[in-house]
Amino acid sequence: MTLARRGLVRGGLSLGALTLLAGCDLSDHDEVQSVLAKFSAWNDKVQAALFGQQRLAPTFPEAMAVKDFRYNAWYGPEKAPRLNPADYRLQLAGRIDNKKPWTVDELYALPQTSQITRHVCVEGWSMIGKWSGTPLRTFLERIGADTTARYVGFECADGYYEGIDMPTALHPQTLMAFRLSDDILPAKYGYPFKVRIPTKLGFKNPKFVTAIYVTDRQPRGYWTDRGYNWFSGI
Amino acid sequence: MTPMLDEQIHPLARRIAHWVMALSILVMIGSGWRIYNASPIFDFRFPEWLTLGGDVEMALARHGDPGVATAIAWHFAAMWLLAASYIVFMLWGILSGHFWCDFLPVGPRSVARDMVAALTFRLEHRLGEYNAVQKAAYLGALTVVAVMIVSGVAVWKPVQSYPLEVLFGGFQGARLVHFVGMAGIVLFLFVHVALTLLVPRTLLAMVVGRATAPRHAAVSEDAR
Numbered sequence: 001m002t003l004a005r006r007g008l009v010r011g012g013l014s015l016g017a018l019t020l021l022a023g024c025d026l027s028d029h030d031e032v033q034s035v036l037a038k039f040s041a042w043n044d045k046v047q048a049a050l051f052g053q054q055r056l057a058p059t060f061p062e063a064m065a066v067k068d069f070r071y072n073a074w075y076g077p078e079k080a081p082r083l084n085p086a087d088y089r090l091q092l093a094g095r096i097d098n099k100k101p102w103t104v105d106e107l108y109a110l111p112q113t114s115q116i117t118r119h120v121c122v123e124g125w126s127m128i129g130k131w132s133g134t135p136l137r138t139f140l141e142r143i144g145a146d147t148t149a150r151y152v153g154f155e156c157a158d159g160y161y162e163g164i165d166m167p168t169a170l171h172p173q174t175l176m177a178f179r180l181s182d183d184i185l186p187a188k189y190g191y192p193f194k195v196r197i198p199t200k201l202g203f204k205n206p207k208f209v210t211a212i213y214v215t216d217r218q219p220r221g222y223w224t225d226r227g228y229n230w231f232s233g234i
Numbered sequence: 235m236t237p238m239l240d241e242q243i244h245p246l247a248r249r250i251a252h253w254v255m256a257l258s259i260l261v262m263i264g265s266g267w268r269i270y271n272a273s274p275i276f277d278f279r280f281p282e283w284l285t286l287g288g289d290v291e292m293a294l295a296r297h298g299d300p301g302v303a304t305a306i307a308w309h310f311a312a313m314w315l316l317a318a319s320y321i322v323f324m325l326w327g328i329l330s331g332h333f334w335c336d337f338l339p340v341g342p343r344s345v346a347r348d349m350v351a352a353l354t355f356r357l358e359h360r361l362g363e364y365n366a367v368q369k370a371a372y373l374g375a376l377t378v379v380a381v382m383i384v385s386g387v388a389v390w391k392p393v394q395s396y397p398l399e400v401l402f403g404g405f406q407g408a409r410l411v412h413f414v415g416m417a418g419i420v421l422f423l424f425v426h427v428a429l430t431l432l433v434p435r436t437l438l439a440m441v442v443g444r445a446t447a448p449r450h451a452a453v454s455e456d457a458r
Contacts, residue, residue: 025264027288027304036304039311050394057393074298118405120392123302124273126405199393227303229310234393 033227040229047231053167057198057234060116065130067181069189072121072202073158077188081157081208088192094153094213097144104192108178110134110142115173117198119205120234122223131177131196137170145214153219154195157208163219164197164204165231173198176209201232238449242362242439248332249440251323258315259379259419261286261308266416268305275406275413313386320379340369359433361447375422378415385412 026032071077089101114132140147147170153163168174177196178185185191190207197205203223213219224230244252264286271279282290287305294300327333344366351357352367359365364372388398388408402408430437439445 025286025288027286027301027308028292033304036307036311039314040307042314043310050391052394055394058396118392120405121273122306124269124275124389124409126392223299223303226297226299227307229306234391 043229044231047233048165048167051165051167051199051233053171057117057173060118060128062116062130064128065116065181066127069119069129069180070125070127071188073207075158080188082187083157083191083208083210085192088210090209091155091211092143092213093211094215095146095149096214099143107134107176107192110176111138112178113175114179115175115196115198117173117196119198119202121202122228122232130181131175132179132182133175133177133193133196135172136174136176136195137172139176140169140214149214150216151214151219153213153215154206154209155211155213156206157210160206160208160222161219162195162204162206162221164195164200168197168199168233171197171199199233201234203228204232239446240361240363240449241444241446242436243444244439245326245330246443247322247326248330249443251319251326252440254315254319255323255379258312258319259423261312262316262382263416263420265305265308265312268300269302269309270413272300272302275409310390313383316379317383320376320383324376336364337369337373340366340373345370360449361433361435361439361445371422371425375419375426378418378422382412382415382419385415388412 073080085104088104090103090107091101092099112132112134114130116128116130118126118128120126136152140152145152147166150166151163152166152169153161155161164174175196176193177190178193180186180189185193190209193209194207195205195209204221218230221228221230224232264284267280268282268285268287271282271285282300285305286308287293287301287303290300293304297303348357348366352365357365357367384398385402385408387395388402389405389412392399392405392408399405399408402411435445435447
């Protein structure tokens with residue numbers, strides 16, 4: 001057997017052995033998960049430091065906004081909650097002066113702005129859309145929220161829950177979005193509003209929000225409880 | 235009279251940086267493939283058993299998520315190891331003179347000459363000395379790792395580092411570059427590991443720090 005051929009056979013066998021490494025995936029061990037969680041907490045801090053409170057997400061020409069926006073949830077669009085404006089009330093809690101619940105009409109009467117920004121999913125796909133609504137900052141000021149608190153949390157009609165850091169909540173592009181592509185937000189996209197945050201991954205943009213609270217305790221999140229990074233800024 | 239010896243020496247810092255980089259790159263590739271599978275760019279997925287992120291069925295049953303969360307956690311943990319070991323490896327390589335002495339000079343003509351020699355199995359391996367193909371491969375791989383780090387930041391932080399994304403021709407462009415770079419590194423790994431096994435003493439040097447072979451005999455010794 002020539003050297004070359006012997007080497008290639010040996011190399012081939014070793015590469016085969018290397019791929020067996022894939023078999024010893026340690027991911028499901030508790031110790032490994034806890035180490036990964038520590039890195040994830042460290043990454044929260046790094047991302048908070050990287051976040052520029054006045055740095056704007058890129059905006060795009062209106063022609064690039066997708067009209068038929070991708071639906072995304074762990075259930076089909078037919079199961080999306082259909083909230084009735086007659087009995088919908090946005091509940092407020094935590095460090096807020098005026099906790100009077102808000103009706104849809106009251107929300108929709110707030111001053112509004114539009115943005116054409118890119119939604120980036122944690123899975124890797126992205127899509128540009130046009131959203132219109134009230135800056136969350138305006139709403140927080142209107143209800144007398146303590147903006148020195150650290151977090152803002154959200155509860156949703158489909159059992160979803162999320163929370164963000166206060167700097168992101170006060171970011172000029174963080175919206176309570178009432179409209180998508182100029183139309184009142186359809187049920188499957190989160191009627192009566194979704195929180196649109198172009199500086200966060202898509203899953204940090206909760207839909208059908210039914211309660212907002214202001215707190216110093218880090219709110220949990222539906223997907224962060226399932227192992228995704230908490231800050232998830234982009 | 236003692237026979238002339240070829241010698242390969244890897245100082246401790248280089249060895250540690252090499253192996254931490256190797257481990258973190260394997261973790262980045264395995265977890266990256268699982269992340270890729272969540273939203274493939276091309277019309278194929280990597281076999282799940284080759285990816286890193288735990289038992290898919292179990293994760294689906296518990297979380298409604300095919301282990302992508304764990305894969306991302308791996309990816310964003312190993313990135314720190316990779317960046318740290320890469321910086322140590324590069325700084326050490328540049329400051330110690332290792333890169334200047336061993337990787338340069340290298341030009342297209344010498345690479346072509348040695349590539350032909352290698353493919354016809356006529357290239358001699360001399361322990362401690364790199365031929366032009368090796369030089370080009372090492373410089374290329376180290377450059378691609380830098381591209382992976384930069385394109386990775388562009389994909390991770392497309393808002394905070396928006397100018398980077400523009401450099402890659404947009405968010406999808408950055409994803410594509412990140413994918414192509416991965417393919418380049420996988421190709422390098424296959425060749426690198428295969429050639430190491432062809433001349434196992436090089437592996438010895440990278441593990442214990444030093445290996446010797448009778449001059450010009452590293453190949454023919456194996457062939458006997």
